[in-house]
Amino acid sequence: xxxxxxxxxxxxxxxxxxxxxxxxxxxxxxxxxxxxxxxxxxxxxxxxxxxxxxxxxxxxxxxxxxxxxxxxxxxxxxxxxxxxxxxxxxxx
Numbered sequence: 001x002x003x004x005x006x007x008x009x010x011x012x013x014x015x016x017x018x019x020x021x022x023x024x025x026x027x028x029x030x031x032x033x034x035x036x037x038x039x040x041x042x043x044x045x046x047x048x049x050x051x052x053x054x055x056x057x058x059x060x061x062x063x064x065x066x067x068x069x070x071x072x073x074x075x076x077x078x079x080x081x082x083x084x085x086x087x088x089x090x091x092x
Contacts, residue, residue, distance in 0.1 A: 003052045005031075006059045007079040008067055009045040016072025017046055023070050029053050029062055045077065056080065 012020045024047065025033040032050035036043065049067070053059050063078050 003054045004056055004059055005050060005052050005081050006056075007081070008049045008051060008063055009077040009079070010047045010049065010067065010073060011044050011075045012046045013072045013074055020070055020072040021047055024049055024067065027066055029066070044075075 010020070010024065021033075021035060024030060029051050030049045031052045034048050036046055036048065051059060051062060053062050059078070059080070063076055067073060067076055
């Protein structure tokens, strides 16, 4: 990992879910993308994206300017991550 990694939970308008998912999964900052169980109404979020950007500010801007502006996105929840110093030093 060379940058900041965060996660974004995405809730979509039901009739636009497929188009939203296709658009999100093709954004270059999205390094992993998962549909949540669409066969059951198990929660308020339809997908989760793992995003890698240079820093936390870039993560916030990415969510606001790239994810939330996609037609059909009803809401998002951002999950910020941290790296502990011991873990960061071990990986170097």
